Amino acid sequence: xxxxxxxxxxxxxxxxxxxxxxxxxxxxxxxxxxxxxxxxxxxxxxxxxxxxxxxxxxxxxxxxxxxxxxxxxxxxxxxxxxxxxxxxxxxxxxxxxxxxxxxxxxxxxxxxxxxxxxxxxxxxxxxxxxxxxxxxxxxxxxxxxxxxxxxxxxxxxxxxxxxxxxxxxxxxxxxxxxxxxxxxxxxxxxxxxxxxxxxxxxxxxxxxxxxxxxxxxxxxxxxxxxxxxxxxxxxxxxxxxxxxxxxxxxxxxxxxxxxxxxxxxxxxxxxxxxxxxxxxxxxxxxxxxxxxxxxxxxxxxxxxxxxxxxxxxxxxxxxxxxxxxxxxxxxxxxxxxxxxxxxxxxxxxxxxxxxxxxxxxxxxxxxxxxxxxxxxxxxxxxxxxxxxxxxxxxxxxxxxxxxxxxxxxxxxxxxxxxxxxxxxxxxxxxxxxxxxxxxxxxxxxxxxxxxxxxxxxxxxxxxxxxxxxxxxxxxxxxxxxxxxxxxxxxxxxxxxxxxxxxxxxxxxxxxxxxxxxxxxxxxxxxxxxxxxxxxxxxxxxxxxxxxxxxxxxxxxxxxxxxxxxxxxxxx
Numbered sequence: 001x002x003x004x005x006x007x008x009x010x011x012x013x014x015x016x017x018x019x020x021x022x023x024x025x026x027x028x029x030x031x032x033x034x035x036x037x038x039x040x041x042x043x044x045x046x047x048x049x050x051x052x053x054x055x056x057x058x059x060x061x062x063x064x065x066x067x068x069x070x071x072x073x074x075x076x077x078x079x080x081x082x083x084x085x086x087x088x089x090x091x092x093x094x095x096x097x098x099x100x101x102x103x104x105x106x107x108x109x110x111x112x113x114x115x116x117x118x119x120x121x122x123x124x125x126x127x128x129x130x131x132x133x134x135x136x137x138x139x140x141x142x143x144x145x146x147x148x149x150x151x152x153x154x155x156x157x158x159x160x161x162x163x164x165x166x167x168x169x170x171x172x173x174x175x176x177x178x179x180x181x182x183x184x185x186x187x188x189x190x191x192x193x194x195x196x197x198x199x200x201x202x203x204x205x206x207x208x209x210x211x212x213x214x215x216x217x218x219x220x221x222x223x224x225x226x227x228x229x230x231x232x233x234x235x236x237x238x239x240x241x242x243x244x245x246x247x248x249x250x251x252x253x254x255x256x257x258x259x260x261x262x263x264x265x266x267x268x269x270x271x272x273x274x275x276x277x278x279x280x281x282x283x284x285x286x287x288x289x290x291x292x293x294x295x296x297x298x299x300x301x302x303x304x305x306x307x308x309x310x311x312x313x314x315x316x317x318x319x320x321x322x323x324x325x326x327x328x329x330x331x332x333x334x335x336x337x338x339x340x341x342x343x344x345x346x347x348x349x350x351x352x353x354x355x356x357x358x359x360x361x362x363x364x365x366x367x368x369x370x371x372x373x374x375x376x377x378x379x380x381x382x383x384x385x386x387x388x389x390x391x392x393x394x395x396x397x398x399x400x401x402x403x404x405x406x407x408x409x410x411x412x413x414x415x416x417x418x419x420x421x422x423x424x425x426x427x428x429x430x431x432x433x434x435x436x437x438x439x440x441x442x443x444x445x446x447x448x449x450x451x452x453x454x455x456x457x458x459x460x461x462x463x464x465x466x467x468x469x470x471x472x473x474x475x476x477x478x479x480x481x482x483x484x485x486x487x488x489x490x491x492x493x494x495x496x497x498x499x500x501x502x503x504x505x506x507x508x509x510x511x512x513x514x515x516x517x518x519x520x521x522x523x524x525x526x527x528x529x530x531x532x533x534x535x536x537x538x539x540x541x542x543x544x545x546x547x548x549x550x551x552x553x554x555x556x557x558x559x560x561x562x563x564x565x566x567x568x569x570x571x
Contacts, residue, residue: 031215045168047112053106274524311324317340323353332378417472464525509558512560532550
């Protein structure tokens with residue numbers, strides 16, 4: 001969602017014209033089980049959310065909005081329409097039980113409570129109405145974090161209205177003085193323990209991986225119990241259909257379909273490093289970028305670690321490069337680096353993979369929060385493995401174990417949707433290096449091992465990839481030879497074998513991949529000899545690929561990898 005406003009929540013619309021909120025009526029609430037990382041104790045903290053209150057008063061004296069049992073509550077006193085914070089250290093008397101704002105019924109309000117040291121402050125729409133000094137260590141008591149009521153109550157203390165973007169941060173006071181409320185969907189920052197109520201389809205989504213249990217009849221598509229009405233005509237943008245029809249709400253204003261403008265056939269691709277020849281050393285440190293909406297020519301972005309045969313993926317703001325070969329013979333790295341895609345410059349250290357590995361060409365898939373890569377490795381004694389690992393893109397740090405492939409594999413392709421990652425092709429090392437046609441998949445929000453999906457039409461490694469929210473495409477490849485120009489596709493949500501899509505003009509392996517929701521581009525690579533050209537295809541339309549342009553390198557290259565700020569997982 002973009003452009004959060006106090007009187008309207010807008011952004012990703014389309015067929016879900018009220019993106020990113022959860023509606024609560026009688027007996028509706030959400031709970032997250034207690035865990036160590038949501039215990040506040042004596043730490044600095046921030047709890048914030050957006051809310052709409054639908055009733056001036058109710059049968060109950062209090063509407064509990066968010067709480068962790070008796071020791072920590074943000075609630076509304078319905079008798080005087082005041083927002084209050086209650087904090088306790090497990091005594092009979094609240095250390096803080098103070099109002100800090102009066103909401104206007106029927107409108108969005110940003111509500112935040114933040115503690116820095118001994119000072120706790122409460123804000124409504126960025127304006128402070130509470131400043132209390134206390135050294136309270138907030139008692140935990142193994143109580144669940146609850147949204148929409150107190151404990152498991154379905155009568156007394158029931159909240160009635162709409163809640164969006166609940167974020168709990170432990171260890172940081174994000175707001176210490178009056179501020180302008182956020183105008184974008186909240187994201188994970190350092191110390192984020194909970195981030196939820198952001199999804200237009202699922203009220204139980206949670207960005208850090210916690211399980212939310214829903215009770216009652218929770219809804220995500222309504223604001224004040226109204227539904228959008230579809231009206232003609234369907235929208236068109238430069239010849240590309242929007243991601244849904246134009247819609248009219250019951251309040252009499254119009255919404256346009258899903259995604260930011262750059263996600264509807266636009267966006268910036270970032271291409272990292274690579275192997276060049278005959279230059280010595282033959283590992284390039286170049287970072288280039290390509291504006292997919294207007295140009296097929298690469299432009300210099302900055303520099304990274306001189307590298308090749310690494311993996312890559314990105315969020316809507318950051319591009320990542322990880323692993324790869326940094327020397328000969330077979331010197332490989334565990335480094336994760338990132339750039340801010342909108343701002344040219346050199347890469348920055350992010351963290352480390354679980355081990356050093358290369359042959360990750362084509363690997364890496366991401367949604368809005370999580371980056372995942374599978375397999376990879378090098379020659380003995382640093383042989384490929386079957387490990388799947390992930391990291392949270394908003395927070396610097398090392399990768400974490402996710403699960404396992406069915407067998408050790410390198411040079412496979414990783415792509416998919418915002419919910420599912422597919423791992424296709426590559427070289428299977430059980431018992432020896434054999435090019436395979438396997439497609440496996442994982443659910444991105446749930447750690448665990450792969451499940452069989454189906455088969456490619458042609459077994460191959462070093463293949464490229466692209467995806468939109470519906471379709472995954474696997475492009476060309478070949479290790480070491482022959483190279484093939486085959487393009488396959490699958491419907492990401494439906495297991496089964498791949499179907500022929502068409503052919504790429506030039507058969508290559510080791511190409512860099514990047515895409516938005518409309519096109520995929522495939523940069524450089526090798527036919528047996530390194531190249532500089534860029535090829536492309538339209539993801540939603542089967543057929544042959546076409547020439548797109550040329551990369552910004554003097555020397556031909558392979559083993560590059562890329563990403564974009566608007567790939568299918570971000571649409």
